Amino acid sequence: MQKELIKVNATDNIAVALIDLKAGSTIYFEGEEINVLEDVKAKHKIALQNFEIGDRIIMYGVLIGKASAKIEKGGLLSTLNVKHESDKVTGKTETIDWNIPNIEKWKNRHFMGYHREDGQVGTENVWLFFPLVFCENRNIEILKDIFEKELMKPKENDYQLLLRSLVNSEKGNSNSLDKTSDDSLFNNVEVRFITHQGGCGGIRQDSHSLAKLLAGYVNNPNVAGATVLSLGCQNLQIQIFKDALNEINPNLNKPVLIYDQQQIGTIEEMLSRVVKDSFEAIKKANQLKREPAPLSKLKIGLECGGSDGFSGISANPTLGVISDLVAALGGVTILSEFPELCGVEQELVNRCVEEESGKRFLELMKWYEKTVIDAGSGFDMNPSPGNIKDGLITDAMKSAGAAKKGGTSPIVGVSDYGEYISKPGLHLLCTPGNDVECTTAMVGSGANMVLFTTGLGTPTGNPIAPVVKISSNSTLASKMSDIIDIDTGGIITGEKSIDEMADEMLEFIINVASGEIKTKAAILNQNDFIPWKRGVSL
Structure with missing residues (x-):
């Protein structure tokens, strides 16, 4: 028989209902009889004592609120009778000893990952495309359409097939509805794309923060390399991004291809370069194979x-x-x-x-x-x-x-x-x-x-x-x-x-x-x- 209540910490004065409790029922918990005063749905909390206004409510062994109205033992805790409250902390009061878990079962286990030159190991092998500024989002979307269709060859989803069947029916066609082959040209690398709304228009600190975040994505062990698009005049300048990369990893040896649209000229010229250069880099990234790595x-x-x-x-x-x-x-x-x-x-x-x-x-x-x-x-x-x-x-x-x-x-x-x-x-x-x-x-x-x-x-x-x-x-x-x-x-x-x-x-x-x-x-x-x-x- 499933338990009706659980108290997370011995010092708690409330309990969690594990099943729905009906008003008027009586339950027995930790040697005490509790009369349920109102319906308490599973996941909600029930009072294990009477609370006066201002009384401390303890769960997980810590203060999680104070009573904002009287709550009787067996009553439901809700936003109507409890308000948020937490204890103030000024500094360290003790050192907590750690009972280190037994790792015998796991210490010689491994996973098959992608090893990077800096010693990190990836669980994925991704070539990443992203812009330094939102102005380049459209170009990233164009590249996403190009590369996903030609390299990754994703399966068409059921909604796409349904729409095609409706269109073909209207036209009187009987074209095959077989899904596109999922055989990819590259089996050891994924191509992914990021867009965002930052890089310009906000305070300079936000651009520097975004630079650090994007640099972290490039340095992440799951990333083999990246293609980066810049407009040229934005707050998040190319040099700021390079500085962020250097701060994280001065010896970064991953290929990072950066393109400045205002320096190159037309969109056609820039995207042609991007496609050619990125394709060659992705081919090299695809050569990396999974190898054993410790946990x-x-x-x-x-x-x-x-x-x-x-x-x-x-x-x-x-x-x-x-x-x-x-x-x-x-x-x-x-x-x-x-x-x-x-x-x-x-x-x-x-x-x-x-x-x-x-x-x-x-x-x-x-x-x-x-x-x-x-x-x-x-x-x-x-x-x-x-x-x-x-x-x-x-x-x-x-x-x-x-x-x-x-x-x-x-x-x-x-x-x-x-x-x-x-x-x-x-x-x-x-x-x-x-x-x-x-x-x-x-x-x-x-x-x-x-x-x-x-x-x-x-x-x-x-x-x-x-x-x-x-x-x-x-x-x-x-x-x-x-x-x-x-x-x-x-x-x-x-x-x-x-x-x-x-x-x-x-x-x-x-x-x-x-x-x-x-x-x-x-x-x-x-x-x-x-x-x-x-x-x-x-």
Whole structure:
């Protein structure tokens, strides 16, 4: 029989409903009788004690809010009786010991990856096209149409075939509806394209930030080389981009082809050069083959989006175990989404190996919160309508569950947006909570794979890094099976433990990293890219 409630931490004074609870029913939990006062849907929270106005509400062992109205034991917690609140943090208060996980099962395992000259290893081999400024987006789109049709030869989708059948029917034709062959000219390289709305028109700092992000994509181990288009007069000058590349990797030995339209002249002349030069470079990139690499070469971004009330007790803690295993193996993991770390700062600061890292984390958090307040909002506005509907009623509650993705390992570094990450271990990276902006940033900081948990369903992917989509509950996995790769709902029903789920997930990760499994986001060609625009437009 499935349990009705779960208390995440021994000190919590609220519990999560694992199934729908009916008003008037009586349940027994931790030796106490609880009379359910109103309907409580699965994923939502029930009071384990009486709360007066202003009383502290504890979940995951931390303050996640205060009562804004009286709440009786057995009552439902909602936005009507709870307001966001979190404890203030000024610095490190203790050093947390880490129980290093047993890695015997994994230490001699490998994945089949693409080895780069700088020692990084890619899970993909991508030739990347992108502009330095939005003015070149149309030319990138032209190149995308040309290269995808002639080199990659993608299958036509069912909607295309349906439209063709309707058109042919109207014309009285009976042309074959067979899909185009998926045999590509190049089997060891993918050609991907990025467009964006930046590079000019905003403050200069945004252009420099975009330069660092794009340089990070070029330096990412999943990228074999790049074709870069510049108009010529934009804020993000070619030299700024080159300087950003040099700062990340002074010895970069990847081919980077850069074209300045205003120097070359006509679009026809520029694109003719681009096509010829890029084709030759892609041919060379295609010669690289997958070879064995230790799991220490994994650089994993940890993301959650469309979270629900189960995310923090199933999918996210499973990622936490993965993060600990990868860190123990000598790999890199990245925990970001700073608005969703509000309320758990003390634990994270205490886990920082270097005191300076803890100070930098708090400085970045304070800066970020101030910019949000100056814009007329606050971190308390972070939970989306979907989050709230499915049980995440305060930002601190959402944050405490989101932080579980980072496991328990020491934090070896804290980075600002656009900074490249190489040092083994768990890192904190300052990014927005926005799904695509965050995923975009982690890949720009070096992640060669992203693990993405969701309780509501989101189709986010990335142009150069596999994004593994993980559901917190089995209902979602069944309903939106076309976007979900792994279902952790068995943890909720009690069919699997978190450790068992983590073992299955790491096997899946190895197969994805080796190119043996294609993620659902990749199958859907979900190649999202949104830079974080911090400043205003001028």
